[in-house]
Amino acid sequence: MRQSSSPAAPTATPASYAERLGLPWWAWPVGLAVAGLLAAELWLGATGVRAWLPFVLLIPGTVAALWWLGRIRVExxxxxxxxxxxxxxxxxxxxxxxxxxxxxxxxxxxxxxxxxxxxxxxxxxxxxxxxxxxxxxxxxxxxxxxxxxxxxxxxxxxxxxxx
Structure with missing residues (x-):
């Protein structure tokens, strides 16, 4: 048995063009390596907070900055x-x-x-x-x-x- 179809609600048309302007793949390891080297430079064998704080701040901060740089979408x-x-x-x-x-x-x-x-x-x-x-x-x-x-x-x- 066929069911009659009622008019469907208007749906958004799919994107005819979509692109994310992400960073090239090599920017991630280079950025993380630079952040790691800078954190090690700030650490320099210190104890206490100076032993871990540069790593806790710089590595996630670099990941956030790299993500932010590649977030732009064009549609x-x-x-x-x-x-x-x-x-x-x-x-x-x-x-x-x-x-x-x-x-x-x-x-x-x-x-x-x-x-x-x-x-x-x-x-x-x-x-x-x-x-x-x-x-x-x-x-x-x-x-x-x-x-x-x-x-x-x-x-x-x-x-x-x-x-």
């Missing part, structure tokens, strides 16, 4: 470009330009626009420049780091055209 979903806690409706996107490392350096170089919204991570080579078309917003464009600039640009343009 295109629900008609928005989401970069960390910033949201840009795709209806305001005029154009998207994928950038390699040299292009990003040029856009963010000496002649950069001070009103641009920039989220860049030096360990991520690529980026996209999102040119805006919003008369109410003085921001001319966004520059967002990404490991897959062509895919992000395509997802943004597809979301804009679908909206």
């Amino acid at each position: 295109v979903r629900d008609g928005e470009l989401r970069v960390d806690d910033a949201h840009l409706p795709v209806r305001h996107v005029a154009d998207v330009v994928p950038l390699d490392a040299a292009g990003r350096r040029e856009v963010l170089g000496v002649g950069a626009d001070p009103l641009a919204f920039v989220v860049q991570r030096p360990w991520v080579g690529g980026a996209v420049q999102v040119v805006l078309d919003d008369p109410a917003d003085p921001t001319p464009f966004w520059v967002v780091s990404t490991r897959r600039p062509v895919e992000l640009a395509a997802a943004l343009l597809a979301a804009r055209d679908a909206a």
